[in-house]
Amino acid sequence: MHIVRIDDLEHPGLSDYSGLTDVALRRLSEPAGGLYIAESSKVITRAIAAGHRPRSILVQEQWLPEMEALLAPFDVPIFVGAPGLLEKLTGFNLHRGALAAMHRPPLRPVLEVIDGARRVVVIEDVVDHTNVGAIFRAAAGLGADAVLVTPRCADPLYRRSVRVSMGTVLQVPWTRLPEWPEAAEVLKEAGFHLAALALSDTAVGLDVLAENPPEKLALLLGTEGDGLSRDAVSHADTVVTIPMLHGVDSLNVASASAVALWALRVR
Structure with missing residues (x-):
């Protein structure tokens, strides 16, 4: 550390930091160079606790003592600068005091990630x-x-x-699935019942499924506008809806994930 x-x-x-601003990241699903940006001392601490390696840290002067203690085991630079200069570099106000360029760990195989799991969320x-961050936070807090x-x-x-999840994306095991139908085949061969959260005339209420939930369950969540794709719904074992009132037909996907995970939690 220097x-x-x-x-x-x-x-x-x-x-x-100049190459991984929000604008650049919106154009990339997996940022080039195998890096991601961790923001705030809490998130950086969780990233290091998860075994992720920092490449460098960018901090304001008042955050330096805390970052020095955290980064003591690593041979990495800690860049220290005035708030205005750091904002010019990153493109946003560094009000949480610190950013870290972290080495992105390789994605693990699906079967390795779900080994021993009983509740899995599919986004x-x-x-x-x-x-996405809010769903991860719900998954962490409600036992996925x-x-x-x-x-x-x-x-x-x-x-x-990462920020919205409060760093829980660094704690909950995750990886990427293949396309359907291979994704469904992998999950079903591992013994998972696939429950699609979607609007359908044949759907069962969440409370009905929660009365006697499957031992191993994968909860499928779809996009903000159109919901789950036809492929996802067609490969589900059960289609589930959250009973709603006052003419409201659905919740925001992150809110729906929290409701469903709580109802289907392992007891």
């Missing part, structure tokens, strides 16, 4: 990073053992997803 105080933006180590093609995301789902390690 401290580098910066008064301009010419240092080559700063390219991780299909959800593109809003805030919703793993989260699986489809190939077109937003990146769980995108800065906003």
Whole structure:
């Protein structure tokens, strides 16, 4: 660990932060170079606790003592700069004090991630990073053992997803699924009952499924606008709806995930 105080933006180590701004990240599902950005001391701490390796840290002066203690075991630079300079570099106000460029761990095989799991969340093609982060937070808080995301789902390690999840994307095991029908085949061969959260004339109420839930259950959640795809619904064992009142037909996908996970929690 070594401290580098910066008064301009010419240092080559700063390219991780100028190249991985929100604007750049929106164009990429898996940022080039195998990196992701962890924001705030809490998230950076959780990332390191999960075994992720930092490449560098970017901090304001007042956060330096805390980052020095956290980064003591690592041979990485800590870039320290004035708030205005750091905002010019990153494109946003660094009000949480610290950013870390973290090495992205390789994705694990699906069967390895779900080994021993009883409750799994499948996020299909959800593109809003805030919703992805909120679903992970619900999964962590309400007892899901793993989260699986489809190939077109937003990146769980995108800065906003990590922040909204309060760092739980670094705690809940997750990986990417293949396309349907291979995804369904993998889950069913592992013994999972697939429950699709969708509107359908043949759907059962969540309260009905919760009365006698399957031992191993994968909860399928769809996009913010159209919901689950026809492929996902056609491969589900059960279609489930949350009973609603006052003419409301659905909840935001993150809210729906929390309701369903609580109802279907392992008792």
